[in-house]
Amino acid sequence: MQCDYFDRGVCRSCTLMGQPYADQVLDKELRTRELLHDASEAAFDATGTAVEWLPAITSPESGYRNKAKMVVGGTVQRPTVGILDHRQRGVDLRHCGICTPGIRHALPVLADFIADAGLIPYDVAARRGELKYVLVTESPDGELMVRFVLRSEGQLPRLREHLGVLRAALPNAVVVTANLLPEHKAVTEGDREIVLTERETLSMRLGDVTMHLRPQSFFQTNTHVATELYAQASAWIDEVSPSSMWDLYCGVGGFALHAARPGRAVTGIETSREAIRSAKQSAREAGLEGVRFAADDATEHALRARSETVPELVVVNPPRRGIGETLSTWLEESAVRHVVYSSCNPVTLAKDLARMPSLRLRRARVLDMFPQTGHLEAVTLLSRG
Numbered sequence: 187m188q189c190d191y192f193d194r195g196v197c198r199s200c201t202l203m204g205q206p207y208a209d210q211v212l213d214k215e216l217r218t219r220e221l222l223h224d225a226s227e228a229a230f231d232a233t234g235t236a237v238e239w240l241p242a243i244t245s246p247e248s249g250y251r252n253k254a255k256m257v258v259g260g261t262v263q264r265p266t267v268g269i270l271d272h273r274q275r276g277v278d279l280r281h282c283g284i285c286t287p288g289i290r291h292a293l294p295v296l297a298d299f300i301a302d303a304g305l306i307p308y309d310v311a312a313r314r315g316e317l318k319y320v321l322v323t324e325s326p327d328g329e330l331m332v333r334f335v336l337r338s339e340g341q342l343p344r345l346r347e348h349l350g351v352l353r354a355a356l357p358n359a360v361v362v363t364a365n366l367l368p369e370h371k372a373v374t375e376g377d378r379e380i381v382l383t384e385r386e387t388l389s390m391r392l393g394d395v396t397m398h399l400r401p402q403s404f405f406q407t408n409t410h411v412a413t414e415l416y417a418q419a420s421a422w423i424d425e426v427s428p429s430s431m432w433d434l435y436c437g438v439g440g441f442a443l444h445a446a447r448p449g450r451a452v453t454g455i456e457t458s459r460e461a462i463r464s465a466k467q468s469a470r471e472a473g474l475e476g477v478r479f480a481a482d483d484a485t486e487h488a489l490r491a492r493s494e495t496v497p498e499l500v501v502v503n504p505p506r507r508g509i510g511e512t513l514s515t516w517l518e519e520s521a522v523r524h525v526v527y528s529s530c531n532p533v534t535l536a537k538d539l540a541r542m543p544s545l546r547l548r549r550a551r552v553l554d555m556f557p558q559t560g561h562l563e564a565v566t567l568l569s570r571g
Contacts, residue, residue: 187247187558189283196277197269200284200558207247207557214562215242215552218532222550222566225539229546243414243553248283250408250557253323254293255374256280258300258307265300265307267293267320274311284558286409288324288358295356296320296332303348305334305341310370316341318367319374323388323399326409331361331388333401335375337368342380349382360385363401375402387464390438392416397438397468403461404437406563408555415553415565416444419501419526422549422567426524428498434484434509439465441501441526446474453497454479455487485513488520499524508534514541525568530555532564545570 191197192204202210219226219239226237259276260266268279280293300307300317308315319335332352334345342364353359362383367376379401387398390405392413399405406412423431423445433442436454438461446452446469456462458481465479480487484502489512500522502509508531509517517525518541525545529535539547545568555563 187283189558191279191282196271197279197282199269201560203558207244210557211242211244211552211554214554214560215239218550218552218562218564221532221536222539222547222564225536225547226550228543229548232546237547238549240418240549240551243411243418243551245408245411245554245557247557249286249290250410251284252286252289252325252409253405253407254282254285254289254321256293256320256322258305258317258320259309260307262304262306263301265297265305265317267297267300270310274309276307286324288328288330289322292322292324292330292332292356292359296322296352299348299352299355302351303344305344308337313370321365321374323405325388325399326391327389328358329361329388330356330359331363331399331401332356332359333363333365333375333379335365335367337366339366346382353383359383361388361401365401387467392440392444395443395468396472397440397443398464398471399438400460400464403458403464406440406555411553411555411563412440415528415555415563416440418551418553418565419528420444422526423499423501426499426569428524430497431499431501432487432497433501433503434487434513435503435505436465436479436501437461437503439468439479441503441528442477442479443468443472443474445501446472446477448476450476451497452477455482455484457481457483485510485516488513488516493521496521498522499526501526501528503528504534506531506534508538510538511541514538518542518544523570526565527568528563528565530561530563532562535564535566539566539568542568 266276266278442454
């Protein structure tokens with residue numbers, strides 16, 4: 187992939203830009219295998235069977251990212267949407283090539299809207315202004331969620347007044363919100379969300395499963411690879427055929443909803459109440475029975491479980507820090523027979539697997555969720571004995 191922004195040196199966020207894509211994927215596979223080497227060797231020594239490494243799942247090299255988190259800079263007359271440079275000045279990236287075509291179409295429209303509506307970009311260095319970020323998510327069906335992150339409610343009337351103009355210019359923006367972030371700190375959103383449209387959720391249809399995405403809920407940033415991730419995990423789950431499973435760190439319910447089957451009790455746990463609302467709505471609309479979701483801490487949920495309620499299989503999909511020592515130890519000492527561990531950080535994945543020697547690594551696969559960067563997703567199947 188070629189990128190003018192990268193070539194001009196104005197954005198170096200995609201650290202592997204210009205490296206042949208096949209080499210990027212191979213490097214990620216080799217790095218992940220090296221990090222999981224000890225777990226692979228332990229599994230072989232215990233069973234005499236080598237870990238099965240499946241071929242890596244690749245992605246389109248460009249146009250893959252379904253969510254753009256753009257800093258708003260510049261002036262009212264000439265706003266920028268992109269990043270900040272080393273002087274905290276706005277750098278415009280409205281034609282960023284890793285974003286989906288729908289987002290690339292939307293960003294120039296949103297930049298024009300910011301100027302026409304008179305929304306005041308936030309000046310980080312001076313700590314003045316109102317509009318901090320514009321966050322855009324595109325669904326597989328081409329619908330958009332647009333979120334304006336504001337310092338205060340001061341520009342809400344102006345945003346409401348011009349909403350019709352935005353909807354006319356961007357008719358596929360079916361969910362539009364204002365998020366309030368009054369603090370001056372390095373985060374992209376605040377706690378309070380004000381929905382400005384009738385619809386509150388974006389429908390994310392992956393195969394036969396439709397998930398509802400609310401503004402403050404996590405979703406995998408690469409729709410193509412996310413579809414493959416859920417399909418792979420579901421295939422492994424069906425192979426061992428548990429009658430009960432937990433989906434910990436479930437987000438909007440991706441693994442749970444894809445793995446739900448008649449006669450299988452499925453529980454999804456996630457700290458975000460907004461994500462749990464989304465997951466419950468998706469399960470209800472799909473008519474799924476035996477599937478429940480609850481807002482709770484994954485580790486605390488496990489520690490409180492009675493022995494008779496421990497499931498046969500647990501799916502974990504933690505943030506980059508991994509599941510940590512407490513949950514790893516609980517899984518090691520529990521009666522859980524199988525674990526599907528999906529990780530965006532093979533370093534913490536390796537550390538967590540080392541804490542669970544009784545759960546042998548059986549299968550592993552790298553998924554290139556983030557082309558042009560050093561980041562990746564890895565999914566593994568662990569089984570006891």
